[in-house]
Amino acid sequence: MAPDPTRGETAGVPVGVPVGVAAARLGVTTSTLRSWGTRYGVVPSLRTKGGHRRYSEADLARLDQVQAQIRAGAAPAAAAAAALTDADGPPTATRPASRRRAGPGGRVLAVPGADDTTRGLARAAGQLDLDAAEEIMLEVLRERGVVRAWDELMRPVLTAVGRRWAESGEAIEVEHVLSEASLGALRRRRVELPAADDRPPVLLATAPGDQHTLPLHVLALGLSEQRCPARVIGAQVPVASLATAVRRIRPAAVFVSCVVCDDADPATLVAALPRTRPATVLVLGGDGWPADLPPGVSYASGLREAVDLLGGR
Ligand code: B12
Structure with missing residues (x-):
């Protein structure tokens, strides 16, 4: 009998793997994995009859993708945003609602010479996901300091959205999300400092x-x-x-x-x-x-x- 992805069980036998197994498989702690879920929306898509969350094969593939990007130097929030929106990734039905690919308004901003993190930010902003955009910027502010974060990440995306508006009159909503997220990240980082x-x-x-x-x-x-x-x-x-x-x-x-x-x-x-x-x-x-x-x-x-x-x- 084929597994029922909405219930995560086949004839009473749970399919998918629990957080401990998924964490061990990746070589990370369960709290790291849980934080990828609570902070970035990389959550298990299955549940047992008793309501316990389970990672499906597609979820595990997505976790692999997040980890590979982090190892390649991407910030976790950017790696997660990229994995959740990757066209070749898991089917939309397994994504949390707030991360689903939007219609025409969700188009990704073109940022010349962008790295994975910058693309992750442009994508989060394009999807009007203020929280994800803010997390990406906050992490980069912590890692690189404000001068590099501004010049390497924030300015290029702000310039891209400004250019889009100037050329087409579009993307005002993206600009506002990006502005709010930038202000949030800058102020949060400031209160963390001595x-x-x-x-x-x-x-x-x-x-x-x-x-x-x-x-x-x-x-x-x-x-x-x-x-x-x-x-x-x-x-x-x-x-x-x-x-x-x-x-x-x-x-x-x-x-x-x-x-x-x-x-x-x-x-x-x-x-x-x-x-x-x-x-x-x-x-x-x-x-x-x-x-x-x-x-x-x-x-x-x-x-x-x-x-x-x-x-x-
Ligand atoms: C975010 C944004 C907004 C937000 C601002 C939110 C906020 N709280 O800051 C909102 C939505 C309010 C807004 C409104 C408007 N905006 Co506006 N906005 C932007 C955007 C996308 C980023 C602004 C920014 O922070 N720039 C800073 C960095 C990212 O820009 P930069 O070019 O790299 O920076 C230069 C210098 O500022 C300097 N620099 C960079 N960083 C720093 C830091 C410091 C400390 C220093 C000293 C210097 C410095 O170096 C750069 C080269 O000279 C820009 C696009 C852009 N390219 O700037 C448009 C932009 C500035 N906006 C523009 C316009 C036209 C408007 C509006 C008139 C639109 C409208 N029709 O309502 C209104 C004006 C409202 C007003 N009276 O101020 C135009 C300005 C064109 C012009 N020079 O006349 C731009 C350039 C968009 C465009 N491509 O046409 N905007």
């Missing part, structure tokens, strides 16, 4: 009209890695509010990002900031600022440069 030292903080804001806060959070994490205190006040900050924040916080430096903003005028910013002794350092970032900056104002063209300018004080 507390900052007792230097005066760096204050981070975006220019009036600009909603692009990701560069602030990525820089805040870069500063936290240097144990430099940072305060993010977020998007579209009016110049008067920035001045109030400077009076209240007394930061050693202010970073203002402008990706897309109206009439970005560094001179207005300088004039509005309170005069302090020593003078507050002002660093600008983002492509929205004009090329000519007033004397004393610095410009950081990338994350590494911004961290060095502001964190190495």
